[in-house]
Amino acid sequence: xxxxxxxxxxxxxxxxxxxxxxxxxxxxxxxxxxxxxxxxxxxxxxxxxxxxxxxxxxxxxxxxxxxxxxxxxxxxxxxxxxxxxxxxxxxxxxxxxxxxxxxxxxxxxxxxxxxxxxxxxxxxxxxxxxxxxxxxxxxxxxxxxxxxxxxxxxxxxxxxxxxxxxxxxxxxxxxxxxxxxxxxxxxxxxxxxxxxxxxxxxxxxxxxxxxxxxxxxxxxxxxxxxxxxxxxxxxxxxxxxxxxxxxxxxxxxxxxxxxxxxxxxxxxxxxxxxxxxxxxxxxxxxxxxxxxxxxxxxxxxxxxxxxxxxxxxxxxxxxxxxxxxxxxxxxxxxxxxxxxxxxxxxxxxxxxxxxxxxxxxxxxxxxxxxxxxxxxxxxxxxxxxxxxxxxxxxxxxxxxxxxxxxxxxxxxxxxxxxxxxxxxxxxxxxxxxxxxxxxxxxxxx
Amino acid sequence: xxxxxxxxxxxxxxxxxxxxxxxxxxxxxxxxxxxxxxxxxxxxxxxxxxxxxxxxxxxxxxxxxxxxxxxxxxxxxxxxxxxxxxxxxxxxxxxxxxxxxxxxxxxxxxxxxxxxxxxxxxxxxxxxxxxxxxxxxxxxxxxxxxxxxxxxxxxxxxxxxxxxxxxxxxxxxxxxxxxxxxxxxxxxxxxxxxxxxxxxxxxxxxxxxxxxxxxxxxxxxxxxxxxxxxxxxxxxxxxxxxxxxxxxxxxxxxxxxxxxxxxxxxxxxxxxxxxxxxxxxxxxxxxxxxxxxxxxxxxxxxxxxxxxxxxxxxxxxxxxxxxxxxxxxxxxxxxxxxxxxxxxxxxxxxxxxxxxxxxxxxxxxxxxxxxxxxxxxxxxxxxxxxxxxxxxxxxxxxxxxxxxxxxxxxxxxxxxxxxxxxxxxxxxxxxxxxxxxxxxxxxxxxxxxxxxxxxxxxxxxxxxxxxxxxxxxxxxxxxxxxxxxxxxxxxxx
Numbered sequence: 048x049x050x051x052x053x054x055x056x057x058x059x060x061x062x063x064x065x066x067x068x069x070x071x072x073x074x075x076x077x078x079x080x081x082x083x084x085x086x087x088x089x090x091x092x093x094x095x096x097x098x099x100x101x102x103x104x105x106x107x108x109x110x111x112x113x114x115x116x117x118x119x120x121x122x123x124x125x126x127x128x129x130x131x132x133x134x135x136x137x138x139x140x141x142x143x144x145x146x147x148x149x150x151x152x153x154x155x156x157x158x159x160x161x162x163x164x165x166x167x168x169x170x171x172x173x174x175x176x177x178x179x180x181x182x183x184x185x186x187x188x189x190x191x192x193x194x195x196x197x198x199x200x201x202x203x204x205x206x207x208x209x210x211x212x213x214x215x216x217x218x219x220x221x222x223x224x225x226x227x228x229x230x231x232x233x234x235x236x237x238x239x240x241x242x243x244x245x246x247x248x249x250x251x252x253x254x255x256x257x258x259x260x261x262x263x264x265x266x267x268x269x270x271x272x273x274x275x276x277x278x279x280x281x282x283x284x285x286x287x288x289x290x291x292x293x294x295x296x297x298x299x300x301x302x303x304x305x306x307x308x309x310x311x312x313x314x315x316x317x318x319x320x321x322x323x324x325x326x327x328x329x330x331x332x333x334x335x336x337x338x339x340x341x342x343x344x345x346x347x348x349x350x351x352x353x354x355x356x357x358x359x360x361x362x363x364x365x366x367x368x369x370x371x372x373x374x375x376x377x378x379x380x381x382x383x384x385x386x387x388x389x390x391x392x393x394x395x396x397x398x399x400x401x402x403x404x405x406x407x408x409x410x411x412x413x414x415x416x417x418x419x420x421x422x423x424x425x426x427x428x429x430x431x432x433x434x435x436x437x438x439x440x441x442x443x444x445x446x447x448x449x450x451x452x453x454x455x456x457x458x459x460x461x462x463x464x465x466x467x468x469x470x471x472x473x474x475x476x477x478x479x480x481x482x483x484x485x486x487x488x489x490x491x492x
Numbered sequence: 493x494x495x496x497x498x499x500x501x502x503x504x505x506x507x508x509x510x511x512x513x514x515x516x517x518x519x520x521x522x523x524x525x526x527x528x529x530x531x532x533x534x535x536x537x538x539x540x541x542x543x544x545x546x547x548x549x550x551x552x553x554x555x556x557x558x559x560x561x562x563x564x565x566x567x568x569x570x571x572x573x574x575x576x577x578x579x580x581x582x583x584x585x586x587x588x589x590x591x592x593x594x595x596x597x598x599x600x601x602x603x604x605x606x607x608x609x610x611x612x613x614x615x616x617x618x619x620x621x622x623x624x625x626x627x628x629x630x631x632x633x634x635x636x637x638x639x640x641x642x643x644x645x646x647x648x649x650x651x652x653x654x655x656x657x658x659x660x661x662x663x664x665x666x667x668x669x670x671x672x673x674x675x676x677x678x679x680x681x682x683x684x685x686x687x688x689x690x691x692x693x694x695x696x697x698x699x700x701x702x703x704x705x706x707x708x709x710x711x712x713x714x715x716x717x718x719x720x721x722x723x724x725x726x727x728x729x730x731x732x733x734x735x736x737x738x739x740x741x742x743x744x745x746x747x748x749x750x751x752x753x754x755x756x757x758x759x760x761x762x763x764x765x766x767x768x769x770x771x772x773x774x775x776x777x778x779x780x781x782x783x784x785x786x787x788x789x790x791x792x793x794x795x796x797x798x799x800x801x802x803x804x805x806x807x808x809x810x811x812x813x814x815x816x817x818x819x820x821x822x823x824x825x826x827x828x829x830x831x832x833x834x835x836x837x838x839x840x841x842x843x844x845x846x847x848x849x850x851x852x853x854x855x856x857x858x859x860x861x862x863x864x865x866x867x868x869x870x871x872x873x874x875x876x877x878x879x880x881x882x883x884x885x886x887x888x889x890x891x892x893x894x895x896x897x898x899x900x901x902x903x904x905x906x907x908x909x910x911x912x913x914x915x916x917x918x919x920x921x922x923x924x925x926x927x928x929x930x931x932x933x934x935x936x937x938x939x940x941x942x943x944x945x946x947x948x949x950x951x952x953x954x955x956x957x958x959x960x961x962x963x964x965x966x967x968x969x970x971x972x973x974x975x976x977x978x979x980x981x982x983x984x985x
Contacts, residue, residue, distance in 0.1 A: 077877055084879035088776025091769045095793050095853075098846045102796075105811045106803070289696035297690060298697070310700040316900065316970040317963070318907025320934050321707060324959045327941065328710030335559040335589075350703050357700075383686040411800025414909035417938050434496065445802045452806050452914060460810055467803050478798065 106467055113465025116246040116261070117201040117209045119173060119235065123150045124194045125184055133181070140177030144169060147180060155238055168228050172205050200248075201241060203261040203458040205232055209243060249465060253429065254447060260458030263451065265466050267429055271341050271421075271441035272410060272473075274430075278345025278437065279352055279409050284402050286349075287356035288391075294357070295364040296386050315354035322351045323415030331419060338420035339440035347419060348409040355408060359401025363394040396488030403481040407474050413445035421446040422453075444470045498551065498657055502664045506544035509668035513539030517675040530682035538681040539671030541688045547664035554656045562648045566641050584638065591642035592649070711963060714956030721950040722746060727957060733920035733931075735940065735951045746954045748961060750920040754930035758841045758916060759905035761926060765845025767898055770852025777853070778860045779882055790857075797850035801910040808843040808915030809834065816842075820927055831927035835917035838926045844911050848901045855900065859893035859980070860886060893980040899973035903966045909934040933958050 070078070125146060133142035148169055179199075184191060204224040207213035215229055235241040252264020290307075298304040326347035330336045336343050367390045375385035416422070421442055430436040442450065444466060451463040514536035521527045528535070567585055675681070719727070722744075730747025773793060777786055813834025820831040820838075831838070863886050871881040887894070917929025918939065940955040 077880070081877045081879045084882070085776070085780060088772045088780055091772030092776055092789050092793070094769055095773055095796065095846075095849050096789065098849070099792060099796055101811075102799070102803075102807055102846075105807060109810065286696045286699055289693045290699065293690075293693035293697045297693060307697050307700055310704045312974060313967065313970060314700060314703055316903060316966065317707070318904075318909070318934065318966055320907065320909045320937055321711075321959055321963050324937070324941075324956065325703070325707045325710055328714060328956070329706050333560065333710075334556055335563065350699075353699065353703075381682065381686060383689055407798070411802065413800065413802040413805075414913075414934070414938070417909075417913075418941050420942075422942060434494075445800060448802055448806065449910070449914075452809060463806055464810075467806060470800065471803070474798065474800070 106464060106471070109461065110464030110466075110468040112206075112210045113249055113461045113468075114246050115210070115243045116248070117206045117241060117243050119151075119199045119201060119241045120196065121147065121150055121154065121199065121240065122194050122196050123147065123180070125191050127191055130184060130188075130191050140181055143177040143180040143184075147177070151235075151240070154240055155234060168225070168231055171224050171228050172201055172232060173199050198244075200261055201232075203259075205241075206261060207458075208232060209236070209241075249462070250469070254442065254450070260454075260456050260462060263459065263462050265444065265447060265462075265469055268442040268444045268447035268466075269469070270429055270436065271344075272443040274341035274436040274441070275345040275348060275443055276406055276410060278342060279348050279406060280402070282345070282349040283352045283356050283405065287353050287402070287405075288360055288398060290353070291357050291360035291364055292386060292391070295361050296382070296390070311354050311357055314350075315358065318414075319351060319412055320414040320418070322347050323418030325350070326415055327418045337438055337440065339442075340438050341441055341443070342437040343419050344416055344421060344443060345437075347415045348412060351412065351415065352405040352409045355405040356402055359404070360394070360398045363397025363401065364390060366397065367393045393490070396484055396490075400481045400485045403477050403484070407477040407481075410477070411445055411470060411474060413449055416443055416446045417449065422450050444473070495551070495555065498660055499548070501661060502544055502547045502551070505547075505661070505664040505668055506540040509539035509543045509671060510536035512536075512668070513672050513675045516672055517677075517679075517681070520675065520677050528677060529680050530685075534681040534685050535675040535679070537685045538674065538679075539668055541685060542671040543664045543668035545688065546667050547660050550663050551656070551660045554652075554659070558649075558652045558656070562645060562652065565648060566645050569641050569644055570637055588638055588641045588645055591638055592645040595642060595646055707963065711956055711960040714953055715960045718950060718953035718957045721953065727954070731922060733936070735954070744951055746950065748933070748958065750922050751931060751933045751936055751958070752961075753922055754837070754916065754920065755906055755912075755932040755934070757837050757926070757930060758844065758912060758932060759902055761837060761841025762844035762848055762905045763898065763902060765842055766848035766852050766901060769845075770849045770901075771856055771894065773849070773853040774856035774860055775882060775887075778857050779878065779886070790854075793850045793853055795850075796846065797854075799847075801847065801908065802914075804843050804847050805910040805914035808839050808911055812843055813839045813915060816927070830925065833917070833929060835915055835929045836927050837916065837930050840912050840915035841926070843915060844905055844908055847908070847911065848905060851901050851904060852897055855897035856890075856894050859890050859897065859977075862893070863889045890980075892976050896973040896977035896980065899969050899976070903969035903973065906969070907934065907962060907966050909938065913938055933962050937962070 123146065129146055133139055133146070136142045151169075180197070183195075183197075201209075202224070204213055205228075208224075208229060209232075213224075215226065232241060248262065249264045251266040252262065253267035254264070255262035290311075294304065294307065298307075326343060330343045330346055331338055336346075371389050371393065372385050375389045376382070380388065420440075430439045430441060448463050448466040448470065451459040451466065514532045517528055517532045517535035518525060525532055563585060566588060570584055570588070727746055727748055729749065730745055731749055732745040732747050733750045734745045736744045773789075777790055781789065813836070816836065816839055817831050817834055819826060820828060822832075867885055867889060868881055871885045876884065912932045912935045916931055916935060918931055918935070919929055920936070921928060921930050923930065937955045937958050940952055940958075
């Protein structure tokens with residue numbers, strides 16, 4: 048050892064000078080790489096959050112106008128002679144429109160404003176109002192001769208003008224609206240006759256035809272979704288809990304149990320559209336259940352939600368410590384009694400949370416509903432009764448949104464965004480309930 | 493009698509049986525409940541189970557089987573000549589059902605009496621007029637064979653309903669009597685009831701198998717029928733997708749490759765967005781972020797997963813599409829005119845990528861956290877920085893799991909429907925330009941099966957073949973991915 052060091056050359060090769068106090072190039076490079084890597088991570092999360100923000104902004108900005116509507120408040124006093132004269136004419140609705148124009152002009156003159164009104168411009172602003180006026184007075188003949196206050200919805204393009212969606216510059220004269228009509232609208236707005244209000248008919252109403260975006264509402268679709276969710280809840284909760292209890296507490300380890308397990312984990316990943324094909328082929332073609340019915344939609348969504356519910360229920364059953372079961376068995380309970388009297392109640396909050404989240408998932412699902420005929424069909428009204436609610440054709444919220452989005456008139460896009468806000472409010476409240484349930488009842492063993 | 497009443501009757505019989513069984517068991521031991529093997533409630537439950545169980549099962553089977561049976565008989569009655577040109581037996585059957593329902597409605601409204609509805613000698617034209625008056629939807633003049641079939645349908649349906657009610661109530665009563673007869677001192681009611689409960693649990697668990705079976709069978713039968721009408725090699729290798737709904741058969745080209753190409757291209761774009769963002773998010777959240785950042789950022793990313801796909805679809809159609817046209821379209825910001833319309837591969841792919849971010853990030857997060865602490869400590873001990881540890885130690889160890897996560901995301905992307913229906917377009921194309929509109933397997937399933945198409949035509953049946961293709965691809969991806977993930981988990985447990 049010592050001989051070797053003596054033989055070594057006297058001048059060792061010069062070692063690179065480095066100090067612990069000053070970082071070397073290499074260290075600096077490594078630190079820069081570290082910073083870059085970290086920045087990538089921050090950037091990735093920021094991009095994700097940014098997307099969320101953009102999505103939320105797009106939804107709120109485009110959907111908010113659906114919740115207001117533009118109306119014209121007008122008080123009409125129809126005298127008996129006017130009524131009889133109008134009924135005697137050939138063009139009865141035109142006569143009523145003339146009365147309406149007279150009333151509007153009177154109101155404008157009271158405020159010392161003046162605007163050229165004719166029946167055509169009125170029709171472009173308010174749509175065909177004569178028919179509804181006639182209907183009202185024919186049904187309520189006792190109101191003739193007394194002032195009646197009407198709130199008439201303006202056409203969707205006037206609505207767009209009031210919201211700023213349609214501007215004076217972008218408007219080209221068409222049979223729907225002319226630039227001259229906008230002067231009229233401005234005059235009415237200046238007099239306070241035309242104004243915006245909360246759009247209750249959108250929340251409570253049913254879908255309108257393809258030519259009337261202004262009158263479309265999501266109420267009937269909410270009812271359809273509600274009946275569908277009743278079916279899903281009534282079937283998937285008991286079946287899901289029963290299946291989970293069997294797999295978690297009773298099932299022996301054999302090929303049959305393995306088969307069930309493999310099936311459940313695969314069904315959880317099968318594309319939702321395939322469940323739609325299943326519903327079409329089995330429930331509609333084979334069993335001849337009615338098309339577009341919430342019952343069929345509910346059955347399909349049940350099959351789709353079951354794996355989710357089973358997976359979360361099994362997790363909550365597994366979280367109940369075995370000592371609970373052992374204690375029950377030691378006191379002489381049978382296995383069934385131990386599970387149903389002790390384990391299940393303790394697992395219930397977790398099961399309910401999982402069920403609500405599964406329901407929320409089912410509520411927003413669209414693709415299977417397209418195949419069982421919930422689109423291409425106008426849900427014009429509410430179901431007649433409780434049983435009819437399950438079997439009569441109806442729409443559901445996501446299907447209604449899709450229907451609106453695929454219509455040619457861009458006036459429906461606003462409705463689609465508004466529908467999405469309603470849908471998201473439902474989903475949000477369900478998820479909040481689930482989170483609160485979990486917080487309140489969560490138990491740590 | 494409506495089914496709901498039948499169910500209520502069965503439940504009432506079961507409830508009465510419960511009381512009777514409980515009472516009989518107690519009386520048998522002179523009110524001394526302790527000398528029974530099981531508590532009196534179990535004797536009652538035994539009766540209720542034996543009464544309601546078989547009766548409700550019979551009801552369900554009958555309700556499922558009767559329409560199939562009645563349709564079989566009625567469709568045998570319809571001669572080929574009664575099937576209008578351009579329609580199929582299936583559509584004629586639907587007309588028969590509509591007519592039968594119209595007859596019910598008319599009788600209900602008092603427009604005709606039961607005798608008239610059943611009378612075979614009535615002139616079909618007269619009947620059509622009366623059906624119209626009743627408000628039933630009658631498409632055109634009701635023909636004699638259809639009316640004949642509708643009468644038979646009503647008769648069979650009514651008779652079936654009566655038999656069903658009788659059989660179900662009889663089953664309930666007999667079951668109750670059997671159970672009451674058993675309620676004796678030595679009878680082990682609890683064991684019997686518990687065996688019944690276990691059978692019900694097994695039945696519930698088997699629904700998963702039945703669902704898979706239903707999916708496979710419904711796809712398989714219709715696919716086989718499709719390949720009987722359309723040559724299989726043209727479906728798999730034909731490079732053109734041009735279904736015709738106007739003419740009857742012959743002129744459609746139904747090749748799947750353009751659709752598969754669109755599907756894979758859009759999924760690729762989606763994964764190119766989702767995998768880097770998702771993976772880096774997962775790395776940052778699991779390795780760098782403090783608990784404060786984590787508790788805020790993780791739920792926010794997961795919100796993206798909870799948003800329904802219809803929302804993403806609308807976002808693609810109305811926000812992202814026009815935005816891309818503004819940038820890449822004619823007269824856009826970049827001055828290139830690559831993109832013609834709002835719907836394109838990029839539109840759908842970008843939005844789908846956003847949807848998949850939380851999917852990739854939460855799965856990868858779990859997997860990265862499962863890498864044992866000791867491996868990181870060893871790397872730090874040798875002087876590696878955090879990023880070097882992650883790149884050289886943690887990621888290689890987690891790689892199989894991450895690959896599994898990416899495969900699961902790919903399967904999700906391939907099966908996604910609403911985003912592509914709204915954002916990708918309807919034209920099937922074999923093109924490399926990502927700014928062009930293309931279509932996918934799922935979008936075509938929707939377009940072939942919605943609308944009033946005839947289910948026996950190859951244009952409608954092709955949707956089942958497409959569904960089968962989709963099912964097989966996603967199933968293979970899922971099984972492979974789950975296999976990888978499971979193997980990986982076992983490695984470190």
